[in-house]
Amino acid sequence: MSITLPIALHDPQWLFTLFQQLDLGDRFFWSRSVDARALVGVGQAAAIETTGPERVSSAATAWRELRRDAIIEKISTDLPAYTSGPVLLGGFTFDTLTPRTDLWQNFPDGLLILPYLLFHSDEDKAGLTINALVDATDAYEQRANAVIETLQRLSHALQSTSAPSTEKPAPTNEEFITHNLLPAEQWKNQVAQAVEKIRAGEFEKVVLARAVQVEQANPFDVDATLQRLSQSYPGAYVFAIQRGSRYFMGATPERLVCSEDGQIQTMALAGSAPRGTTAEEDEHLGNELLHSEKNQGEHQFVVTTIRDALSTLCSRVWVADAPHLLKLKNIQHLETPIMGDLLPGHSILEAIEDLHPTPAVGGYPRLPALAAIGADEHLDRGWYAGPVGWIGTGGNGEFAVALRSGLVEGRQATLFAGCGIVADSNPESEYQESCLKLQVMLRGLGGEK
Numbered sequence: 137m138s139i140t141l142p143i144a145l146h147d148p149q150w151l152f153t154l155f156q157q158l159d160l161g162d163r164f165f166w167s168r169s170v171d172a173r174a175l176v177g178v179g180q181a182a183a184i185e186t187t188g189p190e191r192v193s194s195a196a197t198a199w200r201e202l203r204r205d206a207i208i209e210k211i212s213t214d215l216p217a218y219t220s221g222p223v224l225l226g227g228f229t230f231d232t233l234t235p236r237t238d239l240w241q242n243f244p245d246g247l248l249i250l251p252y253l254l255f256h257s258d259e260d261k262a263g264l265t266i267n268a269l270v271d272a273t274d275a276y277e278q279r280a281n282a283v284i285e286t287l288q289r290l291s292h293a294l295q296s297t298s299a300p301s302t303e304k305p306a307p308t309n310e311e312f313i314t315h316n317l318l319p320a321e322q323w324k325n326q327v328a329q330a331v332e333k334i335r336a337g338e339f340e341k342v343v344l345a346r347a348v349q350v351e352q353a354n355p356f357d358v359d360a361t362l363q364r365l366s367q368s369y370p371g372a373y374v375f376a377i378q379r380g381s382r383y384f385m386g387a388t389p390e391r392l393v394c395s396e397d398g399q400i401q402t403m404a405l406a407g408s409a410p411r412g413t414t415a416e417e418d419e420h421l422g423n424e425l426l427h428s429e430k431n432q433g434e435h436q437f438v439v440t441t442i443r444d445a446l447s448t449l450c451s452r453v454w455v456a457d458a459p460h461l462l463k464l465k466n467i468q469h470l471e472t473p474i475m476g477d478l479l480p481g482h483s484i485l486e487a488i489e490d491l492h493p494t495p496a497v498g499g500y501p502r503l504p505a506l507a508a509i510g511a512d513e514h515l516d517r518g519w520y521a522g523p524v525g526w527i528g529t530g531g532n533g534e535f536a537v538a539l540r541s542g543l544v545e546g547r548q549a550t551l552f553a554g555c556g557i558v559a560d561s562n563p564e565s566e567y568q569e570s571c572l573k574l575q576v577m578l579r580g581l582g583g584e585k
């Protein structure tokens with residue numbers, strides 16, 4: 137049973153903090169400042185957990201079943217269009233080839249949660265959805281009273297606390313102790329070996345990732361981290377998924393797929409260069425990136441693969457003529473927007489199944505590149521570079537690729553970054569590029585003033 141009520145627009149960060157105080161269970165955060173869309177969930181009315189290579193399609197089947205007998209009420213017509221009604225939030229692992237380690241305990245291959253409460257907003261409307269799994273034996277009056285009590289506590293919390301400052305929290309004065317999970321030289325050797333394999337014709341591109349462990353004296357502040365990320369990366373998807381004492385969180389620039397009324401939007405995002413320190417240097421670096429054969433090459437693998445995947449799902453696919461520059465705070469990328477009209481009966485989960493992993497995070501051709509990642513990377517990627525996002529009714533939803541991200545637990549965090557390796561990649565430059573990508577979470581956590 138799912139009921140959506142209109143609610144005043146509130147800062148999603150604030151709701152995230154209030155939900156912690158209400159003590160209703162694990163929290164979920166999703167927002168992209170530029171399109172003023174946010175989803176903040178807490179607690180669990182139901183969860184779909186899947187395993188193995190069929191983790192996405194099994195989730196799609198389970199979601200169809202869960203929806204079949206649902207009673208869905210919307211107490212107004214003045215509600216956000218795509219996020220009202222039952223919405224599942226969650227994600228999937230990057231792959232199911234690499235053995236999982238303790239690092240990703242409680243993050244199954246596939247997990248979609250129907251939260252107990254979901255605050256959701258677009259530019260000018262907000263809704264609060266209350267979900268509950270109810271069966272014929274339920275003491276419905278008691279259940280209804282529990283919901284009323286929760287809403288009263290939420291309303292009281294909204295009235296009695298003031299909205300947090302919209303200022304970006306200052307960096308912490310904490311000392312970070314950082315440690316490469318694989319020594320830098322070893323990672324660069326791996327890149328050099330991948331280049332050899334590519335030159336020998338084993339595959340054409342592979343994305344190799346690395347991880348850094350960060351520790352400080354006091355627990356990291358997850359709420360302040362989300363606020364820093366949202367303020368520094370307004371175009372990024374800022375997300376957090378809590379599983380007990382752990383949060384998987386980040387600010388990713390990469391949309392995997394957005395589906396609204398049968399229209400899907402995705403992008404090829406691959407090819408990177410640093411930002412310049414002056415406007416001239418920045419323009420120069422951007423122009424170099426746009427005209428770099430190496431970067432255009434690694435970008436084209438992504439465009440071609442996405443176009444081919446969509447051609448079986450869509451009646452029409454539109455690909456921009458050439459990539460443009462996506463300029464982020466400390467890095468710029470090549471981006472090609474891609475859109476399509478989904479064939480009737482297809483949903484966002486089918487699009488994810490076909491698109492993921494794109495060569496932006498896996499490689500090209502897909503299978504030998506994934507085998508090389510499994511054999512050579514020595515890293516449990518878990519949900520890093522996997523799809524994270526939300527799905528609502530009618531096949532609508534949005535998933536991003538979980539990059540610029542990390543797992544945060546108490547005083548420790550494990551941060552991830554990867555780089556596309558092609559025939560003419562240079563191990564030192566790729567290492568430097570991975571450091572730029574790691575900076576997103578390092579600064580988010582309050583480091584690197």
Ligand SMILES: C=C(O[C@@H]1C=C(C(=O)O)C=C[C@H]1O)C(=O)O
Pocket residue numbers: 343345390405406407408469496497539540552553554555556557573
């Ligand atoms: C793999 C990452 O980023 C991806 C790799 C890129 C590249 O190799 O140029 C650029 C953007 C992303 O598609 C990451 O941030 O960890």
